[in-house]
Amino acid sequence: MSSQNQTLRTLLQPLMQDPPHLSSYAYAPIFQLLTGHNFSKLGQQIHAHMALRGIEPNSFVGAKMVAMYASSGDLDSAIVLFDRIINPSSLLFNSIIRAYTRYGFAEKTIGSYIRMHRLGLRADNFTFPFVLKSCVHLSSRWMGKCVHGQSLRIGLEFDLYVGTSMIDMYVKCGDISDAHKLFDIMPARDVSSWNALIAGYMKDGEVNVAVDLFERMPNRNIVSWTAMISGYTQNGLAEQALDLFDEMLQEGSEVKPNWVTVMSVLPACAHSAALERGRSIHNFASRIGLNSNSSVQTALVAMYAKCGSLVDAHHCFERIHHNEKSLIAWNTMITAYASHGCGMESVLTFEDMIRAGIQPDGITFLGLLSGCSHSGLVDVGLKYFHCMSVVYSVEPRVEHYACVVDLLGRAGRLVEAMELIDQMPMQAGPSIWGALLAACRNHRNLEFAEMAAKKLFVLEPDNSGNYVLLSNMYAEVGMWEEVNNLRAILKSQGMKKSPGGSWIEVNGKAHLFLGGDTSHPQAKEIYMLLEALPEKIKAAGYIPDTSFVLHDVSEEEKEYNLTTHSEKLAIAFGLLNTSPGVVLRVTKNLRICVDCHTATKFISKIYGREIIVRDVNRFHHFKDGSCSCRDYW
DNA sequence: TTAGGGTTAG
Known part of the structure; x- marks a missing residue:
């Protein structure tokens, strides 16, 4: 940093002398140097300095300034500046497009791209990757295909960055076959192109194809390994994920795991409840200095909670810096308490979260309601359910209704649960009837159980669990004929009771x-x-x-x-x-x-x-x- | 400039 300060001082010197007869070009390297280092205050000062001297930034300097503002978190200034520049260039448009994409304003990215096109400015290999990313954001394969066509006309289809972005676009818009076709005809590919395709097959559950690509690819980097590990985890193959993580470590210093890698492997420990494995990965993360990354810390909270150690989960949660406790971190802790039956702690954590100024979402309430449900805090749960929309602007979804049916059902308030189902603004799905059926089973209410089961037999005919549950209830009261009928259905449809x-x-x-x-x-x-x-x-x-x-x-x-x-x-x-x-x-x-x-x-x-x-x-x-x-x- | 991303009821 000190050599950077030195450079900065050298650059600033001539500008400070009065009167400067410098064109705005002289400012370009300064803004470039300030980009990516959160120097927005200094940037603003230099911008003011220019304005005082009547130096209007041209398109070239403007592009650097837009990048500087955007990288320091000040998108508004970037936009104001962009709008003031009279003769915009492709470079300037690329800057604003990049800024919009970075902040997730996909429509604005597309809008700028169209404007650029209308002004007769050429899109280049720096434009397309961001435009394509925005197509993904809008999940518009149609738009992505249009952009593909335009890049083709310009002859940029086979640019490494454009090509890889295009593969990513097809993958994320759900068209793995187009992604693979493009991959096959690309004259040159790099490790990123392979990575994008591997991630695509993993996303589609085609684990074997991904493995094959991974084995065939000429070079692998940390992203390749991470894509495989997280792919295994996403497909429920926790053992494979953990094994590959170990294999990666044995590769030596060639690949260096980063926070994404650690975050991807932790759910595998959670999935197989491998507490000791999880603990050793936690130690590993600490050794390589990743334990202060708030995303890793959040993944640790979830891992410890799912491996049964609420104490460790809470400890990791407490270690996350107050300003860095994200919505996901809070949700994770609330849900952790809920799953351990500590409903009151879920409620208290929720109230802490509100005090911290974090706006809850649907998942927050799912955790909160299930916490109340598991702890018998029926009225507390109902209170939150009734105010979630009015006070917190979170509309209850069908999952929330299912939670409340469960909340009432567990407490034996089956009639109220039925009334709620009748009043629901949406269609009652399997989750609703499933919650009711489970409640009926616990409270031995055969009449409601038969009704819920009938609905479930239609809604999810292949779920053997529903047949087994009702059958158990019949068995309990000695209705063996009904038991046999249900078992016959199970048998005739080739359904098996899932083995415990x-x-x-x-x-x-x-x-x-x-x-x-x-x-x-x-x-x-x-x-x-x-x-x-x-x-x-x-x-x-x-x-x-x-x-x-x-x-x-x-x-x-x-x-x-x-x-x-x-x-x-x-x-x-x-x-x-x-x-x-x-x-x-x-x-x-x-x-x-x-x-x-x-x-x-x-x-x-x-x-x-x-x-x-x-x-x-x-x-x-x-x-x-x-x-x-x-x-x- | 591109690729890999933690939280979700029954």
């Missing part, structure tokens, strides 16, 4: 168990422990709840089915393979059943263990014989 699976991380390695699984090397020990368990916990007051077993079998058999639920297997494995006092963290792909929930409470007491179970909906913290959800989920 749970996993547990021990010494940094995940162990997966399916219901009734005997394939694990330690299966014998696990089953021995589980078989002895009922007697042990029955002595402490446990009564098995067999109503959650689907099959029409004897009570004794049902009880055995219960002992082999996947979460029990995972917990047993954890008890066998960790030292006393170690917290067990189990993740399940379905909702935890009532019996497992009860049994786990007893296990936490008998074995003196804290057990944290993450099911598809939320977290349960078991300790000393009780659960954080207070049996309310």
Whole structure:
């Protein structure tokens, strides 16, 4: 910076002498030097200096000044200046186009491009990338195609930057085949062109094609690796994402992970609840100085929360500088509390956010309402729901209604939930009926359940879960004929009950168990422990709840089915393979059943263990014989 | 100048 100051001083010297007889060109290198360094005050002073001497910036200097203002966050001055210049050049237009794009004003970018065209000014290789980006912003493939045609006429289609931007445009406007066609005919491509195409295939879920491109590309940079890692994560392939991240690190110093890389790999830890992996990536980020990046910190909050450590999540949230706590950061924390059943903390965090002057959005309210729902704060939730539009200008969407149906439904206020559904301004979709059905199941209301299920059978005929749920309810009251009818439908349509699976991380390695699984090397020990368990916990007051077993079998058999639920297997494995006092963290792909929930409470007491179970909906913290959800989920 | 981006109910 000091050599830069030196240069600046040298440049400024002749200008300060009175009277200067310099053309406005002399100012150009100064503004260029000030660009990108947040020197807007100094820039303004020099601009004023010019004005005092009656020096009107020409188009060339104007372009530099527009860039300087835009880069220092002062778009308004950039626009005012642009409008004052009499003979605009392509360069000047490029500057303003770049500025508009940077601030997300896509329509303004397109408008300037059209104006430029009308004035007979040629667009060049610096114009098209931004115009194309704005087409993406407006998600207008039609406009993108027009711009493609114009670049073709000018002979710029095969410019590396223009070509890559075009691939990106086709990818993001949902036309991967056009993107690939263009890629194929480009006479020269660079690593960015490959990266853009890889990201496109990942976005479309064509993971294998992306992998193939990644393996074939002549050079890879950090963006290539990051695109692959985040692509895996987006497609639910958390293990592959983590493995590739490790592979990348083994490449040595060739590729240097940056904040985007770290941010892309963290959701993979969250997805597989790999707390130790997440922690080690956190340490890694700290070592390379990325732990003060607020986006990374936000991703860490989400990772820790999803891996079951609310304490670490909160710690990371607190570490984000007050001015850098974005809407996403607040939303992440509010949602984290909600998923752990800490509704009151969600509410308090929301109020902090409002005090901090952050405008909430739809996701904020989704977190807030689900927090209230999971904690039984029914009236608090209703209060927020009713004022979200009036006070905070956030229109409730169907997801919010689903949350409120859930809020009322969990509390057993099924009639009110039905009334809300009737009054909804939009069509009730699967989310609404699904929430109602789940509530009916918990409160054993067969009449409403049948109605909700009927709607769901039409709305999502392939979702086996709905059939299973209703079937379980019939089984509970001994309506075996109805049970068999539903099972016949399931069978005839080739639907399978999705298998329950749970996993547990021990010494940094995940162990997966399916219901009734005997394939694990330690299966014998696990089953021995589980078989002895009922007697042990029955002595402490446990009564098995067999109503959650689907099959029409004897009570004794049902009880055995219960002992082999996947979460029990995972917990047993954890008890066998960790030292006393170690917290067990189990993740399940379905909702935890009532019996497992009860049994786990007893296990936490008998074995003196804290057990944290993450099911598809939320977290349960078991300790000393009780659960954080207070049996309310 | 281009490519990779964290939060979303049941």
